[in-house]
Amino acid sequence: MAALLEIRNLHFAYTAAEPLLQGLNLQITAGDRLGIIGDNGCGKTTLLLLCAGVLSPQQGSIHCCGHPVVAGQFQPQLGVVLQNPADQLIGATVAEDVAFGPQNLGVPPAAVHRQVAEALAATQTTHLAQRVPHQLSGGEKRMVAIAGILAMRPHVILYDEPTAFLDRRSCQALTAFLQQNETPGMIISHDVPFLQSVCTQIMALEAGQLRPLAL
Ligand SMILES: Nc1ncnc2c1ncn2[C@@H]1O[C@H](COP(=O)(O)OP(=O)(O)OP(=O)(O)O)[C@@H](O)[C@H]1O
Ligand SMILES: [Mg+2]
Incomplete structure (x- = not known):
């Protein structure tokens, strides 16, 4: 099955002295919703901005729905x-x-x-x-x-900390929405129980790479 979002060997650093993403690989296909956790500043939002074409990788490739993501170009998918x-x-x-x-x-x-x-x-x-x-x-x-x-x-939706600033009732409404909406994609969050309730898989971003989370 063709990947909806495919990242290969992604390297990115804002400054040469501080490499942030270091050979990151990721594949999202139909039915996948990937939860991503990681320490503050480990590069989660940066990863999302690279997928969205807001930033350009130093090395590696990102494809969405079979098309290469080109920085600066809008991707309606x-x-x-x-x-x-x-x-x-x-x-x-x-x-x-x-x-x-x-x-x-x-x-x-x-x-x-x-x-x-x-x-x-x-x-x-x-x-x-x-x-x-x-x-x-x-x-x-x-x-x-x-x-x-x-x-x-869109065919793929990426969410950056969607539960931030939400109270319990709003979190429940968001969770209910995500459980009912099946658009594949990625959710960045620090809230592991939330991710468990709405994602098919959870990975941790550590040292510039994604690793399956041992729960
Ligand atoms: N435009 C920029 N120029 C230089 N450094 C940046 C820039 N944007 C982010 N950074 C740095 O890159 C690192 C990763 O930032 P990023 O926002 O991706 O972290 P994050 O994992 O999303 O963190 P959080 O959980 O706090 O949202 C941080 O150290 C941040 O200070
Ligand atoms: Mg962030």
Whole structure:
């Protein structure tokens, strides 16, 4: 089966003196959702930014849905939920915000409307459609940010610490969403029980490489 996300021999350092990712390999195929844990500063967000084409590796390759990830080029197949949802909410209303992605992909208006409605329903944020994004609570912002990604119908979704700043009830809502939404991908988190409840496999990022987590 073709990999949806495939990383081979990935090397990356912000400065030559401090190598961060050192020959990292990873494969995500249909049905896989990989949980990633690791110490603060070990390179988890950096890995996600490399997959998203925000950063460029010094060595190695990243392919998404069979296409090489090229830094600076948008990849509609890959959705990224950033660590801070405020970094990806830009619309004047929630509905406009969630519509932004599919509109920019050239989706016809009627289909944009349908995709927005479906994304809001999936994340249980339909009642927030006319609200101003920056006035939402942290948990509401998180779910709206996810809706904005879902509306683009990506084949793979990467989440960077999605439970950060969420209370128990919001965590439960996010967990329920992730258990019901089967889009493959990767979830970075420090919360191992959360990862166990929503991932098919958990790995630890240590010394620049991924290793299966011994639980
Ligand atoms: N733009 C940058 N320039 C230089 N160093 C950076 C840059 N961005 C991150 N770093 C450093 O690279 C290392 C890895 O950062 P990264 O954000 O990937 O860690 P992380 O594993 O996501 O940590 P956390 O669990 O705290 O989110 C850290 O030491 C960080 O200070
Ligand atoms: Mg991080």
